[in-house]
Amino acid sequence: MRPIALWLTLWLVTQTSPMLPRPEILRIACVRVQTADLARARRFYAGVLGLSALRWDPRAGVAVFNINPRQRLIVTTRALSEHDDAFVDVGFETANLDGMRDWLASRGVTTAPAQPDPEAGGWALTLLDPDGHEVRLVEEHAPATFSAPAVSDFPISTQILHAGLIVKDAGAANRFYRDILGFSEIRRGGRADNGTNWIDMQVPDGTDYLEYAVTKPPGARQFGVDNHIALLVPDVKAALERIRERTLADDMNHMTYPRLGRTGHWELNLYDPDGNRIELAEPARARASIPNVQRPTPN
DSSP states (O other), X not given: OOHHXXXXXXXXXXXXXXXXXXXXXXXXXXXXXXXXXXXXXXXIIIIISOOEEEEEETTTTEEEEEEETTEEEEEEEOOOOXXXXXXXXXXXXXXXXXXXXXXXHHTTOOOOOOEEEGGGTEEEEEEEOTTOOEEEEEEEOSXXXXXXXXXXXXXXXXXXXXXXXXXXXXXXXXXXXXXXTOOEEEEEEOXXXXXXXXXXEEOXXXXXXXXXXXXXXXXXXXXXXXXXXXXXXXXXXXXXXXXXXXXXXXXXXXXXXXXXXXXXXXXXXEEOTTOOEEEEEOSSOOOSOOTTOOOOOOO
16 A cells, blocks of 8 residues: 555544543542551541441451442551551542543553452552552442441531642643543642642542642651542531540540631641541631631540
């Protein structure tokens, strides 16, 4: 075949073949963290945050806490030092793993076949982003029936709003999350008006988002602060009062007090026993002040 005929054939194929659609990415499906002490983690997530345990299995070293029927927090056991990052991975729900694997291949990303991930509630593809974070794409099936004792009160929150990950190169992260997975930037800001310390990237087919924590190589303390989970609460002050009622004196060092964030939303930061930050955030730009809020004191 002459070169011009070959070129014309390839051009016709690209023009007449339907473009491969990207399966939907709907929401954050799960976040997985590690703990050095599963019982202490349970006291925090079930006893303080009021999350119901879908699975409680000390022998296997895993606990799965329900945020809502489509979002979970997974805690696994591992011996941790003060220099370890306890944050493991974040999972995003997709509608079609086979289609997603084809989509990734069309973008030059080769993945192993999907594997069962019962803690996440279905099957998952596992990827590594440019910073080495594990990212799971989860296709949910009917959740496995876990047998767990009723140990929690009603929850502080029923929605994961966002997950934060340390990002050293926002351009490289964008080539993965934006150009391949279809995330889009919704806002950015910093601790000062002229800086950028975080960039919020929304999932393409939902409202949850991933927060880039744009930072230089992190120290040990930054791991637990910048890699974090944000839970939506209707009222930070009410959440704080409920947390105070549930918090033991020796857990008080894992709590801050409400502040007005740079986005204009009221926030409250908690820290689990392993130093993972759990941010509580109100849904809308908030009132100018929260009256009668003081730094928590031990019961």
